[in-house]
Amino acid sequence: MATDLRLAYADIDEELFDVDQIPVTSRDVRSVGEMLFAVDYLARQLLMDVAGDDAGTLLRSWPTMVAAAEDLWASLPGRLPGVDERDRPITSLAAQASTIESSLSGRKAWPGPGPTNPRVDQMTQTLLNAAALVRRYGAEVPHERTEAHRDLEAARTRIMHGLYLTAHAVNVALHANGRDRVNEARGSGRRVQLAQHHSPYAIAPTGVWVDRMSACENTARSYLTDRFAQALAGEAIRPVDDPGRLAQALASWDIESHRALAGDLEPSNILLITRTQGLIAGASMVLVDAAAAAGILEPSDRLVPAIAEAGRSWSNLASRWGDLAPPGARLEEPLARAAAEVRAAYRQITHDATTLATPEVIATRRGLPQVTVATLRAIGAGSELAHVIAEKADTPNLTGPARALSRRAHNDVAAGLATPPTEGDVVWVSPADILARRAVTVPQPVREALRSASTATASAASTAASSAMLAHSNGSSHRHAWLSAADNAQHGGHCTPASSPDHGMPCRKSAGIDRSAPVGPLR
DSSP: OHHHHHHHHHHHHHHHTOTTTSOOOSSOOOOHHHHHHHHHHHHHHHHHHOOGGGHHHHHHHHHHHHHHHHHHHHHSSOOOSSOOGGGHHHHHHHHHHHHHHHHHTTOOSTTOSOOOOHHHHHHHHHHHHHHHHHHHHGGGSOTTSHHHHHHHHHHHHHHHHHHHHHHHHHHHHHHHHHHHHHHHHHHTTOOOOOOSSSOTTOOTTTHHHHHHHHHHHHHHHHHHTTTHHHHHTTOOOOOOOOTTHHHHHHHHHHHHHHHHHHSSOOHHHHHHHHHHHHHHHHHHHHHHHHHHHHTSSOOOTTHHHHHHHHHHHHHHHHHHHHHHSOTTOOOOHHHHHHHHHHHHHHHHHHEETTEEOOHHHHHTSTTHHHHHHHHHHHHHHHHHHHHHHHHHTTOTTOEEEHHHHHHHHHHHHHTTSSOOOTTSSOOOSOHHHHHTTOEEEOOHHHHHHHHHHHHHHHHHHHHHHHHHHHHHHHTHHHHHHHHHHHHHHHHTTOOOOTTSTTTTSOOOOOOOOOTTSOOOSOO
């Protein structure tokens, strides 16, 4: 009997902690819509950064991502009984991906067994988290309503667009891998039979994978043709229900970025940090314009240009650290999660559906004074972060992928960003290291330009921080009056009643929204 009871309790525990039964209780407070946008964002970043060395890892990751997308698609409410025509594209794509997975299983020829791609893995996990959230709250969605139906169509379109971008990124990597093989063969004096379809570089062993990934890409594209813009126009927008969300996101980001920098040097982490700082600068420019339009900040001819220059410097520095990140480098999970929440929190305020909202529209949104203070403080904190990253440029024995560093070294010398060698043209990276895809010590021109870019970023960030601090102090009186009016309008001038447990205590406003409350089902 006792044994039976223990089994019963074990069964209950197993059900309680099944991710298919309850949502993941992490600090991820994003809605399903925000998660789908994050997948779209990551896929776009992947497409910009992809290189030939990524082809193998991307190919191995593709089937798992498609399976996660199919799982999320199937969990969306409002499916028709029987065969639903809307499911045919994702079903076809899943079948194509499953055959790719079967071909890769146990394969010794290229790409063979090996690691998966961390960015695609991150997108896959995001899709799985979204599916768990939908299964938990999907029954609450009134899918028979027109607006809910349009939002669900937008969700399907987002899923397919993320797959389309990723499939295209895999194809780009395969073509780049083939081009590298052709260049290596020509450099060694060997003849190469160029391909007659897709591109001349779709040669063996990548040619067959180009054919198969092109089929996947075409399947996704056929679903999106004449549908993408129209479907996303019906996407529901999550209202700004918590004015403190951005401040919390930026505080978490500051903590996680410093933790990542305090550990072992990982160029992939610094790449994410510098890119996110550039995003913060860009979003801050939008919010500063909106705050000025609302009368929260005094107009300034110094603040926006200073933030813009800091944003450009962060982006330039990010491109340089990107050259040092090895293929398949994995990110610190807390850092990646914090960056995703920063993107979602900013987008909730700065965007209107799929487009950037006008300053006049943003000025009407709830919590703009708190958001303005938070973003100005983030600009101020960026100065210290820039100095910490600048120290990393002086780390001895910095290494990176041979091919990327070879190109960067020659480009920096040609552009006058590094001191040209007195002996004339120099081969900074051995062709043997490039051919073997080794990690090599950072060449002198790359290190010199990296230090210069780091110094320029620290200087620009300091200037932006000073301007932000000045704007913050000058706008305090404006914000105080604006906040008082907004609070009176929101709370109706009410305080805690005398019959409450706070009877006898000073009058105080009601508590803010509980961030631990479940997020709505879709948006």
